[in-house]
Amino acid sequence: MSVFDRYELAQYIEEQAQVPTFYLNRFASAIVESEDEEVLVEMKFAGKEVAPLVMPMEQGQVIYERQTSSKKLTPAYTKMKDIITPKHAMKRRVGEKVRDKVTPLQRLNAATVDQFVTHDQRLTRLLEYMCSRAFTDGKITLTYKDDRQALVDFGRDASLTVVLDDSAGNEFWSNENTKIVDQIDTHMKRMSDAKGGVAATDMVMPLDVWQHFKNNAQVKDTLNTDLAGQTGALERGVTMPDGIELKGTLGNNLRVWVDTRTVSIKGVQTALQQAKKVTFLSDAVEATQYFGAILDVEAMLAMRMYSKHWNENSPSVRVAESQSAPLVAPGNPNATSSMTVLA
Structure with missing residues (x-):
């Protein structure tokens, strides 16, 4: 599959895999894709300092660097895999008309793309979940398949x-x-x-x-x-x-x-x-969706999600797999907070 085909497939999947979201749309619409395993997250703590006073012939004082800090964080990693069998190619799909004369191979390919669309929808739900925890708790606990956990703390007050x-x-x-x-x-x-708070x-x-x-x-x-x-x-x-x-x-x-x-x-x-x-x-949270490197020898590209498929024999099936290294991080963690209000 050529580089053009990869991007074409990724674009088609994103167009089809629309999942209604709240946090991602309103507070975390920015996207950064990286070719590194770690992502560089810049935290902004715009303070309320007045302009500094200096003598006319003195140098000016650096302001921006004192109000920002950068962290290298390791995103989560997800692999989604599904099996498409020849049976998927034998039955007419929903909405398929008899006169369309769709071939079994076309149905098989369509079923493969359907799985990729489902993978993208699952990824979007994961990102929305990350948003909810990051904004409520100021940190995210990543729990993997074997129950190993990793804590990503954004340093909220x-x-x-x-x-x-x-x-x-x-x-x-x-x-x-x-x-x-x-x-x-x-x-x-x-x-x-709070520092940089609103x-x-x-x-x-x-x-x-x-x-x-x-x-x-x-x-x-x-x-x-x-x-x-x-x-x-x-x-x-x-x-x-x-x-x-x-x-x-x-x-x-x-x-x-x-x-x-x-x-x-x-x-x-x-x-x-x-x-x-x-x-x-606050609207000033300025959260971002980060995507780290896809650790696949066939990928080697900065992408939100990398999807591929291959065929296996005995039994004859097609495997559809998608990978992503996602993380959602607030640009200003102190623009979020929470209260536990019931016993």
């Missing part, structure tokens, strides 16, 4: 991972009289005060938190537009399962989302938004 303990000012959100809006105010200030533009919560949040007395008071100066609106009706919904805004511009999506990890249904936790993040 420890104060931005908050666990309520039901003490004064830190009451659980299950109490309808908890001052949730006051807690959010305090947390937003905590985010803003106030959140979005908050994402699971269904168990939303059911308490929407019925909280202070939240409902905040939404009471009969009171002067009150702004914001929330849709408090039924939340449809397996999706992410914008419920409205709290205050002037804090968007409130409810995420009920799940993915399957080793056959276990896993929520993208962890129970009891609220994720806060």
Whole structure:
């Protein structure tokens, strides 16, 4: 297969393998592909320093380098393999018309591409899962097939991972009289005060938190537009399962989302938004999808995903395999935070 064919195949797969995403589309749309096993991640901590004073004949002071730091991180690695048998070539495909006169070989090739499309969709789900963990926890735990684990820590300020303990000012959100809006105010200030920190533009919560949040007395008071100066609106009706919904805004511009999506990890249904936790993040997070080197002698290219196939004999089957070395990293980890709000 020529280099042109590889890129043509990769482009076709990406066009066909559309998976609806939230974090990737809104906060991590940038893509960096590398030919190295490690990827260079640049963290930006734009501070709030005033311009430095110097004497007229002195040199200027370096500002940018003090506000950025670079890390070399090792991405995860995934291989997806599926078997296509001759039976796939014997039956008409969905939507195939009799008059089209599709040959068995054409059906076999189409079935092969279908597997590659499925691989790309699985990769996209993995990236979205990485986003959810990176933004909520400030780190990602990579768990491999043999249960070996590797921790990728992005160095988020420890104060931005908050666990309520039901003490004064830190009451659980299950109490309808908890001052949730006051807690959010305090947390937003905590985010803003962190190195390079900014106030959140979005908050994402699971269904168990939303059911308490929407019925909280202070939240409902905040939404009471009969009171002067009150702004914001929330849709408090039924939340449809397996999706992410914008419920409205709290205050002037804090968007409130409810995420009920799940993915399957080793056959276990896993929520993208962890129970009891609220994720806060800003548009300034500037996350990036990184893809490291594909460790395959036939690849030798910087690619999001490398797909290939080969035929085997006795039994006669075709093997479709895709490989990728993915990692999602926030450009500004302190533009994310989380609160565990239920016991």
